[in-house]
Amino acid sequence: MRKYKAAFLDRDGVLNYDTGYVYRVKDFKWKKNVHEAIKYLNLKKYLVIIISNQSGIGRGYYKEKDLKKLNLWIQKKLKSKKAFINKFYHAPYYKHSLIKKYRIGKIYRKPNVGMVKQAFKKWKIIKKKSFIIGDRNVDRKLAKNLKMKFVKVNNRSNLLKVVKNICEM
Numbered sequence: 001m002r003k004y005k006a007a008f009l010d011r012d013g014v015l016n017y018d019t020g021y022v023y024r025v026k027d028f029k030w031k032k033n034v035h036e037a038i039k040y041l042n043l044k045k046y047l048v049i050i051i052s053n054q055s056g057i058g059r060g061y062y063k064e065k066d067l068k069k070l071n072l073w074i075q076k077k078l079k080s081k082k083a084f085i086n087k088f089y090h091a092p093y094y095k096h097s098l099i100k101k102y103r104i105g106k107i108y109r110k111p112n113v114g115m116v117k118q119a120f121k122k123w124k125i126i127k128k129k130s131f132i133i134g135d136r137n138v139d140r141k142l143a144k145n146l147k148m149k150f151v152k153v154n155n156r157s158n159l160l161k162v163v164k165n166i167c168e169m
Contacts, residue, residue, distance in 0.1 A: 001124050002124065003125070003126050004045075004047050004123050004124060004125050004126065005045065005046045005125070005126055005129040005130055006047040006048075006049055006119065006123070006125045006126075006130040006131075007041050007046045007047070007048050007130070007131060007133065007163065008050075008051050008116060008119070008130065008132040008133070008148075009049070009050055009051070009132075009133050009134075010050075010052060010110075010132075010133065010134035010135060010136070010139050011050050011052040011088075012052065012135075013134070013135030013136065013153070013154075013155075014031070014034075014133055014135055014153055014159065015030065015031060015050070015074070015159075016028050016029055016030055016031060016034075017029045017031060018135065021056040021061050021062070022070075023054075023056060023061070023062040023067055023070055024066070024070065025069075025073050028070060028073075028074070030077075031155070031157070031159060032157070032158050032159065032160075033158050033159050033160035033161075034159050035077070035078060035081040035083055036081075036159075036160045037159035037160040037162070037163045038078055038083040038084070038085065039078075039081060039082060039083035040160060040163055040164065040167075041163055042083055042084060044167050046130075046167075047086045047087070047119070047123060047125070048084070048085045048086050049085070049086055049087050049088075049119050050071075050085055050088045050089065050090075051089050051090075051110065051115040051116060051119075051132075051142075052088070052090045053090070053091045053110050053138070054067055054090040054091060054092050055091075055092065055094040055109075056092075057090075057092030057102060058092050058094030058097035058102035058103070059094050059097065060097070060098060060099070064092060067090060067092075071088045087119065087122070089108075089115040089118060089119065090115075091105065091108040091109040091110065091114070091115060092105075093105045093108065093109050110138045110139060110141075110142045111138050111139075111141035111142040111144075111145055112142075112145070113142065113146055116132075116142070116146055127146070127147070127148060130148060130149070131143075131148060131149035131150065132146075132148055132150050132151075133150075133151050133152075133153060133159075133162065133163075133166075134150070134152060134153070135152065135153050135154060139152070140152060149166065151165075151166060
């Protein structure tokens with residue numbers, strides 16, 4: 001069975017500017033060199049996996065179909081640049097959700113490890129050659145819980161430079 005390296009990326013704050021509960025194409029603003037960074041990871045044979053808490057679904061601000069529509073648009077834009085994301089995972093859970101199914105599933109919500117464990121079940125991922133990129137302490141805690149490399153980014157970060165530095169380590 002083939003073994004894979006993986007780049008686990010948070011979405012809001014890593015791929016796009018985090019303006020709060022982004023679920024529409026018109027609100028999605030790409031950050032610097034994201035397309036190029038993902039293409040670079042693809043060429044370096046990394047799985048590119050998005051792991052994103054999306055409590056806006058559980059809070060009732062938008063629906064899972066809205067998120068899926070945005071993810072398809074993201075994938076289409078990346079494809080036009082000859083890049084792709086292997087898988088999108090999200091945790092729609094919110095403990096006070098009016099919708100019962102979104103009150104459970106805490107294991108999937110970062111900093112818990114559920115989304116990453118799903119990826120490990122789907123692919124034979126080499127943890128030591130994989131990493132997590134995020135913009136918040138919840139992402140750092142996730143990496144710590146998994147004993148994985150972590151890089152924190154901010155709005156001035158150039159994602160292409162960040163991934164090149166990690167891949168060259």
